[in-house]
Amino acid sequence: MATRRGALALAAALAALIITPGGISAAHADPVKIRIGWSTMPGHLIPVLYSKPEILKYYGKSYTVEPIRFRGSSPQITAMAAGEIDMAAFGPLVLALAVTNARLDAKVVADIIQDGVGDYHSETFMVRADSGIGKVTDMKGKRVGTNAIGSASDTAMRAMFRKNNMQDKRDYTMVEVAFPNIPAMIDEKKIDLGTVLQPMSDQLLATGKYKVLFTSKDAMGPSQLVFLTANGKFLNDNRQALMDFFEDHVRAVRWFTDPKNHDEAVKIIANFMQQPPETLGYLFTKEDYFRDPFMVPNVKAIQESIDIAVDLGLAPRGIKVDPDYVDLSFVKEAQKRIEASQ
Template identity: 55%
Template sequence: MARMNEEGRVMRNYDRRLAIGMVAALGIALSSVGVAQAEPVRIRAGWANMPHHMIPVLFSKPEILKHYGKTYVVEPVQFRGSSAQIPALAAKQLDVGVSAASAFALAVNNANVEMKVLADVIQDGVEGYGSDAFLVRKDSGIETVKDLRGKRIGTNGIGSFTDTVQRVMYMKAGLKPEDYTMVEASFANMPTMIAENKLDLVPTIQPFRDQMMATGNYKILYDQGDAMGPTNGTFLAGRAEFINENKQAMYDFMEDYVRASRWFHDPKNRDEVLTIISTFMKQPKESLSSTFTKADYYRDPYMIPNVPNIQKVIDVPNELGLSDVKLKLEPNYVATEYVEEAKRRIEANP
């Protein structure tokens, strides 16, 4: 009997040690899961042009950000234009990006990527602010849009916002797509190409427009406002699947996106802002004199997108027969609750 009691005590001690060991192991496992969950979400963000898109430098001031490195980090990825992002979005190699309406619609309709409009980037053609300008050489003999028949026209990417604006302008002037030749090139390379007579017209963004106009060799044939009026030319968009899987990180990302945008647009920070941008672009600060002034594009103070003016960029080419792409943005393809929550947070805690 004593032997059985001793064996029982041994077994009970063994069971107790086993239970303690299992609890400890479970605690370590749960702790490991907690550490994994605490890792900041990596947000791969597409962009094309600086200083307009700002993604590469927007998160460079950690002291003005509330959540960077805690709940999320940003990995900027450069593309020639928004349409070039579509394969990366479809392959889930990109999470958010600066988009144009035409590229957004193509991603949804052709690449079967469920997308959401998230926030403003730049708005073109807004009264009192700058607009994309389309330049020709003064000695080209081109006086009106109709004179572009048979000419070589630069575009930063087929299907981009700029490309869409051009085609709308030419259709309104009675030119069909077969009446001119579109040549893809980066904005940075176009000034050289028109100077070397490889292009007859180029779309320009700052600082290249001011640099070209300063030579006295070019003139503005038309601007984006002439073609379509006010538009939300480019905006921040994201994959719905990624957004839904990372809602808290996206709320925090958007708060920092808006906070940083407001800091960069604040006149009292202008000298430091231009230093940051010029260093990144490897351009002299003097070449950025119009950046974030009334000569630049309009941006909403809280980066809330103008959805009707995005919708316009999809509808107008379709109505003119330039595109068969149709997409009604609201309500299924818009998720402005993130930027609206960012506004509420910032107003409550500036």
């Protein structure tokens, strides 16, 4: 009887471990799969951040990551609404549309890239040097290449045109073109102006055949160009695993942006992009976008960009980002953990 009583007690104890929250360590639970949308490399970094297992403490233990590529920020709204991704690389207008149109429970959780901060790079909008286009008003009757209507670069272009009293369809025509195809479209005169990303921006300028008509900073000042946005329910349902994920995420970004790792980091990205490393030497220098050292997004800049987008008529109404659509607890906890370990 004593043996039976002891067996029953052991069974009860094991059952308590199974049903009690936190009773089983994350190492013994199935890792949470995190599906993350992205659109641009090397800017977003998301597809390569988890390629250095030695700097990741929790990958494969409490979480795994599946990066999923999209043409731009706005197509990720549909994917998140359909439950196909858990996090997305959004621009400010896309966040507003996700909330007001798609009614998503979307939370800004981390920085990805910021534009025009201090001496750091600002997105370039280029024309052919022989186009006769020397100022924005020379774009009347011309064609403009945009990667996706409502994207961060699309909003910046429209803001610059608005500054010059120009409107879409009345004064110019917008044509959706994937980022990699924009330089060829400009060269073939199928569009007259478009967003050209690094490293192509510097490469085209070096030929003398192209020039920058304006930058995103000219249009909007320093801005939070792209940021990581998560489904609110997903955050709530997987909070502990996501605390681990964000610690690793921030550690990975800090490793890639550390000058002492520059050559190796560039090589990893070059291999992913199937480009020679020497074409990506600008990465993580002042010729690149600014990334916050602890991935804390500039919420004030997001709000300002949304306000501009509403003024441009790109969104039916605005939103108050803070506190309704932001959760910085994950990157703040990541910062505390990392600083405590140093």
